[in-house]
Structures are given as structure tokens and as C-alpha cells.
Amino acid sequence: MTSRPRLATDVNYVNGLAALALFAVMAYVFFTTELGQPAGFPDGSITASIGYAMFDMVDQAAIGAESFLVAFEIIDIVLVAALVGAVMLARREGDDSVVTAIADGGRQVYDEATGADDRADDPTTADGGDH
Amino acid sequence: MAIATQYYLLLSAAVFCIGVYGVLTRRNALLFLMSVELMLNAANVNLVAFSFHYGNLTGQVFSLFVMALAAAEVAIGIGIILVLYRNFEDVDVTKAATMRW
Numbered sequence: 001m002t003s004r005p006r007l008a009t010d011v012n013y014v015n016g017l018a019a020l021a022l023f024a025v026m027a028y029v030f031f032t033t034e035l036g037q038p039a040g041f042p043d044g045s046i047t048a049s050i051g052y053a054m055f056d057m058v059d060q061a062a063i064g065a066e067s068f069l070v071a072f073e074i075i076d077i078v079l080v081a082a083l084v085g086a087v088m089l090a091r092r093e094g095d096d097s098v099v100t101a102i103a104d105g106g107r108q109v110y111d112e113a114t115g116a117d118d119r120a121d122d123p124t125t126a127d128g129g130d131h
Numbered sequence: 132m133a134i135a136t137q138y139y140l141l142l143s144a145a146v147f148c149i150g151v152y153g154v155l156t157r158r159n160a161l162l163f164l165m166s167v168e169l170m171l172n173a174a175n176v177n178l179v180a181f182s183f184h185y186g187n188l189t190g191q192v193f194s195l196f197v198m199a200l201a202a203a204e205v206a207i208g209i210g211i212i213l214v215l216y217r218n219f220e221d222v223d224v225t226k227a228a229t230m231r232w
Contacts, residue, residue, distance in 0.1 A: 015155035039186035065188035082203030089210030
């Protein structure tokens with residue numbers, strides 16, 4: 001039987017009203033502020049200027065910007081830390097068995113499905129399938 | 132004739148409010164992450180719009196850094212959701228009501 005997504009009717013409308021009110025306030029502020037016409041960019045490659053701004057070479061850029069070399073290096077450290085943290089979070093706790101990238105080709109699933117238990121004493125099949 | 136900056140701000144406010152609504156109503160942690168992403172990208176629209184408004188590329192460069200930070204945030208967020216699922220057998224944020232058990 002197929003199913004289709006249905007409109008949720010058990011939602012809390014107060015939240016929607018709060019978000020709409022926030023939008024109304026922001027729209028009011030935007031359209032009562034005198035911003036003037038946008039200045040636009042001078043002629044020259046925007047992409048190249050972004051690259052120069054990232055590596056502290058703003059004197060070669062066609063369009064002005066601040067230099068961001070320190071921020072670039074910090075974001076590098078932040079990304080590495082985030083990825084290491086994600087791996088640390090995803091690791092199973094209290095399971096010091098070595099997890100390898102080599103899969104068993106679905107052998108364990110196959111064994112469970114067919115009832116074959118001929119490799120149960122093999123320590124390499126003991127991990128990976130228990131939840 | 133360039134588009135006036137107000138309309139970019141209006142788009143950004145709309146995207147941000149959709150994100151706020153998602154955070155307020157959703158119960159699935161993954162959709163929470165998507166809503167936070169919407170809010171971050173609304174800020175990116177603002178940065179790029181004002182970069183064009185002032186004819187200075189600082190905003191565009193900074194929006195790239197915001198994207199990198201969003202990637203880091205999503206990596207940690209997915210890790211947290213994984214732990215949440217492991218501990219509560221669900222990614223419903225309202226079910227995770229205890230810190231230790």
C-alpha cells in the first residue's frame with residue numbers, strides 16, 4: 001500500500017504566529033530604514049578578489065576587502081576539531097575491538113538468515129552486528 | 132538597475148523565520164539541524180547583500196567562513212544525533228529528557 005505525505009494538523013499555531021510576528025517586525029524595520037542605492041562592485045574578477053582576501057594579498061585584488069588569513073587558519077583548526085569530535089562521538093563506548101574498513105560481505109547477515117553458525121567461534125565475526 | 136538591498140533583507144528574514152518556525156515546531160533532531168542551517172544561510176544572504184551594497188568583498192569572504200562553520204556544526208550535530216539515537220532509540224528531541232540514567 002502506498003502512502004502520501006499529509007498536512008500535519010496537530011501543530012502549535014502559536015509558534016507559527018511568533019515566527020510570523022518576527023518576520024513582520026523585521027520587514028517593518030527593513031522598509032523604514034534609508035539604505036540608499038547599492039554601490040555595486042567595480043570592474044574586476046570577484047572570485048579572484050575573494051581568493052586574494054583569504055590569503056592576505058588584498059593589494060593585488062581588484063575589489064577591496066579585509067584580509068582573512070588568520071580566520072582561514074582558525075577555520076581549518078575548527079573543521080579538524082569538529083571532524084575528530086564527530087568521530088569520537090560516533091565511536092561505540094566500551095567496545096575496544098578493532099573496527100576495520102573491510103566488511104565481511106554480509107556474511108553475518110547471511111549466517112543469521114540461514115541459521116548457519118559455523119563461524120561463531122571466529123573472533124572476527126563477533127563484532128559489527130551486535131547492537 | 133540593481134535590486135534594492137531591502138529585498139535581499141526581506142528574503143533573508145523570510146528564510147530565517149522559516150528556520151525559527153522549524154526549530155520551534157519540529158521534534159525530529161535531523162529536521163532541527165536543517166532548520167538551524169536555514170537560519171545560518173539567512174545570515175549568509177545578508178552578508179552577501181551588504182557586501183554588494185557597500186562594494187566591498189568582506190561580506191562575501193565572511194559568508195564562506197560561515198559556511199565552513201556550518202559544516203563543522205553539522206558534523207558535530209550528526210554525531211550528537213547518533214549518540215541520541217543510541218541512548219534513546221529515537222531522534223525525537225522531546226524524549227531525551229534526562230542527562231544521566
